[in-house]
Amino acid sequence: MRKLIFLGFIGAALISTSCASKKTGVSAGEAQTVRAEVMKLKGEWSISDVDYNKSFKIKPFDEGADINCFVGSTWKLIPNNYTGTYTLNGGGDCPAKTQAITFSVDKFSNVSIKKVGEGEKAKHISAGYMLRLENPTENSFTLVQSVNADGSPMDVRYNFVRTGK
Numbered sequence: 001m002r003k004l005i006f007l008g009f010i011g012a013a014l015i016s017t018s019c020a021s022k023k024t025g026v027s028a029g030e031a032q033t034v035r036a037e038v039m040k041l042k043g044e045w046s047i048s049d050v051d052y053n054k055s056f057k058i059k060p061f062d063e064g065a066d067i068n069c070f071v072g073s074t075w076k077l078i079p080n081n082y083t084g085t086y087t088l089n090g091g092g093d094c095p096a097k098t099q100a101i102t103f104s105v106d107k108f109s110n111v112s113i114k115k116v117g118e119g120e121k122a123k124h125i126s127a128g129y130m131l132r133l134e135n136p137t138e139n140s141f142t143l144v145q146s147v148n149a150d151g152s153p154m155d156v157r158y159n160f161v162r163t164g165k
Helices: 002-020 028-039
Strands: 043-051 074-078 083-091 094-105 110-116 129-134 140-149 152-164
Antiparallel strands (some): 129 140, 140 152
């Protein structure tokens, strides 16, 4: 009886292992599609507006700045090496700041953004921000960040427009 139970566990383990070992990589066609979407991001951009539930106070990307400080911010994205910068213009209660970043986009259009400090190497940075890329065109795209708002998920939509190549 013990052998039968033991063999049952082994059989279940083999079945679950074989089912879980399906290929999860990216096919050549998927890789080309992802690369084409990422290349649309190349250039200079500005956040034209931010859509979110305005009854909440949001300070994105751990900048200590209100979300409204990001409207009009300029972003330079270089997909060839997945680097870039964003600049908050300052004024009022908004700080003036330029922040170096590194980013990546996976096959599910998830965008990972990491802030890179002066003298830091991106490969040594483990913390970052996960957003979802929506509707990338030659002249606009949206990044969607899911945040916790009083225990419930809420989407913050950063709408970008092209300002330069």
